[in-house]
Amino acid sequence: MAAAAVAKKQENGVSASESDGISSVIPGWFSEISQMWPGEAHSLKVEKILFQGKSDYQNVMVFQSSTYGKVLVLDGVIQLTERDECAYQEMITHLPLCSIPNPKKVLVIGGGDGGVLREVARHSSVEKIDICEIDKMVVDVSKEFFPRVAIGFEDPRVTLHVGDGVAFLKAVPEGTYDAVIVDSSDPIGPAQELFEKPFFASVAKALRPGGVVCTQAESIWLHMKIIEDIVTNCRQVFKGSVNYAWTTVPTYPSGVIGFMLCSTEGPPVDFKHPVNPVEVNGIDTPNNSLKFYNSEIHSAAFCLPSFAKKIIDSKSN
Amino acid sequence: MAAAAVAKKQENGVSASESDGISSVIPGWFSEISQMWPGEAHSLKVEKILFQGKSDYQNVMVFQSSTYGKVLVLDGVIQLTERDECAYQEMITHLPLCSIPNPKKVLVIGGGDGGVLREVARHSSVEKIDICEIDKMVVDVSKEFFPRVAIGFEDPRVTLHVGDGVAFLKAVPEGTYDAVIVDSSDPIGPAQELFEKPFFASVAKALRPGGVVCTQAESIWLHMKIIEDIVTNCRQVFKGSVNYAWTTVPTYPSGVIGFMLCSTEGPPVDFKHPVNPVEVNGIDTPNNSLKFYNSEIHSAAFCLPSFAKKIIDSKSN
Numbered sequence: 202m203a204a205a206a207v208a209k210k211q212e213n214g215v216s217a218s219e220s221d222g223i224s225s226v227i228p229g230w231f232s233e234i235s236q237m238w239p240g241e242a243h244s245l246k247v248e249k250i251l252f253q254g255k256s257d258y259q260n261v262m263v264f265q266s267s268t269y270g271k272v273l274v275l276d277g278v279i280q281l282t283e284r285d286e287c288a289y290q291e292m293i294t295h296l297p298l299c300s301i302p303n304p305k306k307v308l309v310i311g312g313g314d315g316g317v318l319r320e321v322a323r324h325s326s327v328e329k330i331d332i333c334e335i336d337k338m339v340v341d342v343s344k345e346f347f348p349r350v351a352i353g354f355e356d357p358r359v360t361l362h363v364g365d366g367v368a369f370l371k372a373v374p375e376g377t378y379d380a381v382i383v384d385s386s387d388p389i390g391p392a393q394e395l396f397e398k399p400f401f402a403s404v405a406k407a408l409r410p411g412g413v414v415c416t417q418a419e420s421i422w423l424h425m426k427i428i429e430d431i432v433t434n435c436r437q438v439f440k441g442s443v444n445y446a447w448t449t450v451p452t453y454p455s456g457v458i459g460f461m462l463c464s465t466e467g468p469p470v471d472f473k474h475p476v477n478p479v480e481v482n483g484i485d486t487p488n489n490s491l492k493f494y495n496s497e498i499h500s501a502a503f504c505l506p507s508f509a510k511k512i513i514d515s516k517s518n
Numbered sequence: 519m520a521a522a523a524v525a526k527k528q529e530n531g532v533s534a535s536e537s538d539g540i541s542s543v544i545p546g547w548f549s550e551i552s553q554m555w556p557g558e559a560h561s562l563k564v565e566k567i568l569f570q571g572k573s574d575y576q577n578v579m580v581f582q583s584s585t586y587g588k589v590l591v592l593d594g595v596i597q598l599t600e601r602d603e604c605a606y607q608e609m610i611t612h613l614p615l616c617s618i619p620n621p622k623k624v625l626v627i628g629g630g631d632g633g634v635l636r637e638v639a640r641h642s643s644v645e646k647i648d649i650c651e652i653d654k655m656v657v658d659v660s661k662e663f664f665p666r667v668a669i670g671f672e673d674p675r676v677t678l679h680v681g682d683g684v685a686f687l688k689a690v691p692e693g694t695y696d697a698v699i700v701d702s703s704d705p706i707g708p709a710q711e712l713f714e715k716p717f718f719a720s721v722a723k724a725l726r727p728g729g730v731v732c733t734q735a736e737s738i739w740l741h742m743k744i745i746e747d748i749v750t751n752c753r754q755v756f757k758g759s760v761n762y763a764w765t766t767v768p769t770y771p772s773g774v775i776g777f778m779l780c781s782t783e784g785p786p787v788d789f790k791h792p793v794n795p796v797e798v799n800g801i802d803t804p805n806n807s808l809k810f811y812n813s814e815i816h817s818a819a820f821c822l823p824s825f826a827k828k829i830i831d832s833k834s835n
Contacts, residue, residue, distance in 0.1 A: 240563040240585030268557030456773015493823040501818035506810040
């Protein structure tokens, strides 16, 4: 997860310093406590706080952890660590882009750290990459502290729009993009709009026939009710395929994160069988190699545990 | 993970009460801190401590958590929670047993909570289930506090042997079992024996030709060096197939756990394509249903992220 297109407010009434998670909980450790995952917390040992700021939208913090490299935290929630960011960025990007032949125009909503851009840029067919991120501080902080992530901004095909993703999408001419990637924060609070029907309808309109969207869609272990609602909304809006995939990210709550993958009416898209292997058609060289994604793990990401499959299938059909 | 066949000693010189994790870290929370995953800790909120004891081998604790049900902890490390135990127990059991036709004789090493037995018992072809667990306190505590897990002991095909798994295996006549499941704790400390060549050689001897073993094999995010060594050892001992699989378990460090799946020389075993679907040939009724495992997720479990695949494949061939 990177910065939200719509900013998140404090959810549980704690002060700014407490919401940064550096608190009395474990002295010298950062603990991620939230109403989104009550009763549990993942903690990382802090070597040094490198940045603390308050943007117009959220608290932004960067710290050096002792075993996960540098860590980006927004409003007390871990967005990325250098050690495991590859899993999230590669999967949220290549699951949609490897499912269609020759993606040319791609829109990223959120994703202000630049990691999704870095991955989109591997696709040599891509001609234009728009990104709409609401919080410029996230972009600046990523460029300063996470150069290997923010490198995505250096690609000449990228245009950064700082602003609200919902408004940006409404102004997009119909059928503009081959793919939209929604790299958002959690759907409780103001980012909620990014998980509701009107937003999905804007995404569908902005996509060409047979175009694809991939949106961050929470954890099957923690948020099945939210996922049910997202699937129901997507099924109503997207007349092509509607699928749920997931992957491992150790520093996200419950250790997994999911994605909704949908296509608009038009040329059919079979997400489970990628047609555009980035290992073959894209940039995957020894100096710039994929760490996580491959075609096998792409297909495997759509296989769900029975408890989740039962619920998601019942909403999908 | 359930009780080790060989008990784990304190690894980092902390006192017994500290090793139980109820410490000053988060008041009222259990925090899992270990040299096996330095710099990070997962914490669960404690409603009530239900049991604390010291067996001949380890500290045993059970607590009621606020959101993960009851939790079993050995020497400060979470072994199971009621909320997510299904993933580990179903995968460590059905990955091996669904890969061979008609398993009849099964041995479980460790697994004193009974969860693996519960899953083995779903297979109607099975005639005999031996379990060798070193620590009787784990069995007794599970029967008292985790009846839905310990129910595995009630199956009439089960014989419990309380003792050392390494010695037990040495005494097993050659070619006795169709499958051996090693449900052990971590391979640093005394359980190390269960990950070394002489132990694997005993397992291979105890298996019939084309028999299978599945052993707990750590996290690709945390322990690639240990996994490399296990793969190397298994490749030398098992002359059939040698494969690595993994699954999600939110309350295990990094949120994932892996398994080594190997077969002895004899009828070939293709672990990636299960031949014995428990959903069809076993017991999977509405009152006693699988929560996690299905044939799709069986095959998907063998698909690895590129960073792990590269290392494991280089050791396997």
